[in-house]
Amino acid sequence: MSSIAQIISHSKQSSHATVKARRQHSLPDHIRHAIVVVFGEFCGTFMFLFMSFVGTQVAITNNVPGDPDAPLYPASLLYIASSFGCALAVNVWVFYRVTGGMFNPAVTLGLVLVGAVGPMQALIIVPTQLVAGIAAAGTVSGLLPGPLGVANALSNGTSIVQGLFLEMFLTAQLVLTVYFLAVEKHRATFLAPIGIGISVFIAHIAGTNYTGTSINPARSFGPAVVTGFVGYHWIYWLGPFMGALLSWGVYVLFKSMEYETANPGQDAADEEKANSPLPSSPDLSFADRDTHAMNNQSPTLPYVQTKSNHEMANDRSNYA
Numbered sequence: 001m002s003s004i005a006q007i008i009s010h011s012k013q014s015s016h017a018t019v020k021a022r023r024q025h026s027l028p029d030h031i032r033h034a035i036v037v038v039f040g041e042f043c044g045t046f047m048f049l050f051m052s053f054v055g056t057q058v059a060i061t062n063n064v065p066g067d068p069d070a071p072l073y074p075a076s077l078l079y080i081a082s083s084f085g086c087a088l089a090v091n092v093w094v095f096y097r098v099t100g101g102m103f104n105p106a107v108t109l110g111l112v113l114v115g116a117v118g119p120m121q122a123l124i125i126v127p128t129q130l131v132a133g134i135a136a137a138g139t140v141s142g143l144l145p146g147p148l149g150v151a152n153a154l155s156n157g158t159s160i161v162q163g164l165f166l167e168m169f170l171t172a173q174l175v176l177t178v179y180f181l182a183v184e185k186h187r188a189t190f191l192a193p194i195g196i197g198i199s200v201f202i203a204h205i206a207g208t209n210y211t212g213t214s215i216n217p218a219r220s221f222g223p224a225v226v227t228g229f230v231g232y233h234w235i236y237w238l239g240p241f242m243g244a245l246l247s248w249g250v251y252v253l254f255k256s257m258e259y260e261t262a263n264p265g266q267d268a269a270d271e272e273k274a275n276s277p278l279p280s281s282p283d284l285s286f287a288d289r290d291t292h293a294m295n296n297q298s299p300t301l302p303y304v305q306t307k308s309n310h311e312m313a314n315d316r317s318n319y320a
């Protein structure tokens with residue numbers, strides 16, 4: 001028995017020594033953390049945009065052969081939207097615990113505005129995202145045949161002002177999704193990457209035939225560096241940043257009004273707590289009971305005070 005105890009003790013000591021050794025790094029923590037963030041954002045942004053650009057290139061090439069500027073058929077539009085939405089969802093899920101999985105200067109700005117990301121950290125994240133966008137566009141251009149066709153451009157008939165505000169509202173949808181699914185911690189936070197990916201999917205469904213759907217300055221900047229800048233390229237920066245500011249204003253308004261109290265019980269541990277019955281305390285007035293009932297009702301069903309099976313059986317016997 002003593003030998004077994006010695007083995008266990010030695011194993012614990014070795015484990016503690018290993019953990020201690022792992023915690024001893026040659027670099028200061030703040031530098032090491034910065035390297036992790038930069039490398040993680042680069043990898044995540046690169047993989048997201050690389051996969052998205054490949055899917056977009058395939059869709060454009062097969063949309064109307066020989067006419068890359070032709071309006072997208074519904075199948076091609078769905079292909080592009082799925083490429084961006086799925087690629088973002090997967091990579092946000094992978095890198096969320098490493099860097100937060102932003103991959104977008106507009107999202108980064110939105111997170112800075114609510115204090116989720118520090119301004120100094122944003123100053124190293126945004127250039128990393130832009131470099132990753134250039135790398136992704138250059139890699140796709142070098143690997144796939146034909147000219148790169150993924151650069152953002154306004155369609156015929158879409159004005160610069162229209163394109164600017166389309167980009168603003170499409171980005172606002174994305175940043176609001178990030179705020180309420182990822183920044184706000186709740187029971188469904190772990191599913192935030194899916195909601196964020198779907199938000200990007202519907203943005204591409206709505207806007208690709210008009211602006212090419214940027215909602216991400218890094219997504220627009222990379223291909224523009226490779227293929228050339230259009231004169232109105234600035235709308236793919238200003239529009240998303242305006243969208244981030246709009247989302248921030250909406251989010252702050254909801255928070256200032258304590259929106260959680262309007263539909264309570266959404267994060268209760270179980271259904272019973274979320275839909276707790278009306279207490280029968282004699283200290284409550286009828287008005288207080290009505291208020292309590294309204295505050296504890298289901299978000300989808302009206303409040304109904306029900307009787308137990310035993311009480312219903314007694315009622316039937318009384319009426320017999």
